[in-house]
Amino acid sequence: MKLVSVETPEKSVCKMTFSASPEELEAASNAVYERTRASYTIRGFKKGEADRAQIEADRGEHTFWYDAINDLMDKDVPALYDAAMAEHGFVAVDNPVYDLVSVKKDEGFVATATVALQPELNLTKTTGFTAECVTPEVTDKEIDNVLERRRAAAAELVPHKGPAVKGNIVHIDYEGLLEGKPFQGGTAKNQAVQLGSGRMIPGFEEGILGHKAGEEFEIFVTFPNRYHAKDLAGKPVVFKIKLIDVCVRQIPALNSDFAKKVANLDTMDELRAQVKQQLHDGKHAGALNRAKDQILTQLADASEGELPSVLVETTYQQQMEQIQQQLQMQRLSLDRYLSQIHETRESFTAKVRSSAEKTARVHMALLQIAQQENLVPTEEDIDKALAARAERAKKTLEEIKEKSDIPAMRRNEGIRKAADWVIEHSTIEDKAENQ
Template identity: 80%
Template sequence: MKLVSVETPEKSVCKMTFSASAEELEAASNAVYERTRASYTIKGFAKGEADRAQIEADRGEHTFWYDAINDLMDRDVPALYDAAMKEHGFRAVDEPTYDLVSVKKDEGFVATATTALQPELKLAQTSGFKVECVTPAVTDKEIDNVLEHRRQASAELVPHKGPAVKGNIVHIDYEGQMDGQPFKGGSAKNQTLQLGSSRMIPGFEEGILGHKGGEEFDIFVTFPTRYHVKDLAGKPAVFKIKLIDVCVRQLPALNSDFAKKAGKVDTMEAFREQIRQQIHDGKHASALNRAKDQVLTQLANAAEGEIPSVLVESTYQREMENIQQQLQMQRVSLDHYLSQVHQTRETFTANVHKAAENNTRARMALLQVAQQENLVPTDEEMTAKMQERADKLKKPLEEIMAKSNVESIRRNEAIRRAADWVIEHSTIEEK
């Protein structure tokens, strides 16, 4: 492969064009074929017996191209890229984005690498910013809520002799049968169940109501038609129940005994004060983080200059991916979330894009501060940092260095140090 051109289509953006000849593409494609031929099953041939021409006739002439392109790019482009960056004195602030421009059997292929470069910002101010840290007061209601939560967590199960009612917690043995035979997954021993929780299929919990501890009885139910086990869906069954006991949750009294047990203090007054301090500390930590963010926002606002659009876009894409992952963990779709916060998709994405732009400007300003104040980690410091990682993972330093983007780690550490420096050289007034 060879480097064809180096361009700057916009300020602080570098675009390199690379090409590979038809001969290089053919050799790499053949190497992919030799490596993967055993995995192909072509009609009329046993698995792995078809030759390259037969595979390409069935799957298309491009079958091996894209793996071949990736192989060539991985092999040749890093050295070409690094040499060009060094020759032109460019300083990257993000990983390059690769695009395939064209690929033809008799011409080879052309690809580009687009990279965000460090912008030259005019920093009107790098220290002496002033913000307020406002910590909201702790209310009695907040203390009461925490107390009740801890009280609920300290509740004890106490057996009672009366019939089971909703809200009781029971311990049961049960065996499910269908046509007189037990079925898989239908039995359990000493199972804990809160009646009315709807954990079990319809009719199961209701069948326990009115029974007392020690009783044995049958419950007749029908599985829901959309039950997750298809063999059981819509079918009748009987559960043979042994009701071991019926319990009620007994909440502790809010007295000195509870204070000693839950708070390790002698009185409820002391316990309330302990909770008040804990709530205050949490609120203060949040307020202080907001104040620090405001300092960095002021730094970004004081930084004049053009930010690479490709860097803003990559930051925006990462932030959107993070949001999507968080929503998936909560099993909430983006559209459902937007309906809850009363925002349109257009407004939401515009806000995320604006935040990405502000975050990018702040990071680039901090990187410049790090360079001005000699806060960028040295090679010796980076080696020590990577050695710590190697020791933790119990792997050789050389392996960790080879698998890590050392310059990206150096850049992020420089930005972190600069953020601490700017905040330390600013005033956060406590309110």
């Protein structure tokens, strides 16, 4: 491969164009074929027996191109890229974004690498910012809620001799029979079931009501028509039940015994005071982080200059991915979330893009400050951090270095140190919520 051109299509953006000859593409494609041929099953041939021409006739002439392109890019482009960056004195602030421009059998392929370069910002102010750390007051209701959760966590199951009723927790052995025969997943020993919870199939929990510990009986139920196991969906079955015990969930009283048990304190007043302090500490930590964010936002406002568009776009994509991941954890789609907060996709993405621009501007300002104040880690600092990582991972330093993005490590650590420096040289005033 060769470097065709180096351009700066906009300020603080470098675009490199690389090309590979038809011969290079062919050789790399053949190497991919040799490496993967055993995985192909082509009609009329046993797995792995078809030759390259037969595979390409069935799957297309491009079958091996894209792995070949990746192989060539991985092998040749890093050295070409680093040499070009050094020759032009460019300083990247992000990883390059690669795009395939064209690929043809008789022409080879052309690809580009676009990377954000460090912009030169006019920092009108780097110290002396001010922010208020307003810690919300801890209410009695919040303390009560924590104590109730602790009570629930400290609850004990106490067996009783009466018949099972809703709310009881029972322990049972059961065996399910379909047409007189046991079925997969239908048997359990010492299974805990909270009656009335609805976690078992309809009719199962109801069939236990009224029975006492030690009884053995049968329950006749029908699986729902949409049950996940298709061989059971809509089928009537019988469960043989042995009721081991019937328990009442006993929640402890809020007294000195409870304080001693959960916190090794003598009185409830001491426990309430401890909970209040813990809640205050949590609220204060959150308020302090918000105040620090305010200072960094002020730094962004004091940083004049154009940012590389590719950096803003990358930051925007990262933020959108984080939002999507958070929504997936909550089993929400973006459209459903937007309907809940009564916002359009256009207005929401505009806000995220604005946030991405602000984040990128803060990072670039901090990186510039890190360089001005000699806060960027040295090679020795990086080696020390990598050595510690290697020790934790039980690998050699060389193995860790090979898999680490050292320029990104250096940038990120410099940004972190610069953020601490700016905050240390600013003022955060502690205030109570009602001051």
